[in-house]
Amino acid sequence: MKETTICPRLSKAMELLGKRWTTLILYQLLDGSQRFNEIESALPVSGRLLSERLKELEKEGLVERKVFTEVPVRVEYSLTDKGKALEGAIREVEKWSQIWIN
Amino acid sequence: MKETTICPRLSKAMELLGKRWTTLILYQLLDGSQRFNEIESALPVSGRLLSERLKELEKEGLVERKVFTEVPVRVEYSLTDKGKALEGAIREVEKWSQIWIN
DNA sequence: AAATATAAGTTACTTTTCGTAAGTTAGGGT
């Protein structure tokens, strides 16, 4: 096994946040609870990956899933406290992008 | 082409920062200029990917590459101003990970 | 009563990216 000197918590955090689409999904949910199709329309992500990512985020406790048994079914996703706690970090990236990206 | 409503700058930023290892490489360089092998030893990243990521980061202007023609050759990588400007964001993720990750 | 519509996925298949290990390059030391 390869030995590393980097902080294991940050490393584990980046395993999640470093996956494609994860941060943009969280950013989208900073606006509040949203349905599957709303998120899918807001981002250039396919349903397959969005579904996979939301499951991971739910499993890691950053996102909560609520099902409303209407017809057709409505499913809403929202940030938990753990997810909301990332707002500072995400806003910093947003600020950086406004300054440094064209 | 799929239409999206998300901020294009943030989206472009995440295309870079969301790639595997990118943020950890930048985090490692927050400690100052480092050689290829130092970064490789600090992170569980292979030489192949480290090389690829450093090239991308150099191309995007976040990292600077300096060659010292000694024997054997020494190459040092460091953050540019654009790269250093990400410190705030990276520190926020670090703080979050200390609180929320086990 | 059968056909249609809709949200939220899921499946099947192709393409791209990643991980691992071996190979390359350049010059200096033995």
Added chain:
DNA sequence: ACCCTAACTTACGAAAAGTAACTTATATTT
């Protein structure tokens, strides 16, 4: 002449991502 070292690079099988078609449940339309 051969070995050593840092910094890559290549080859190739494995894993992840992209695309589009399909599924499920039930209410509304025909």
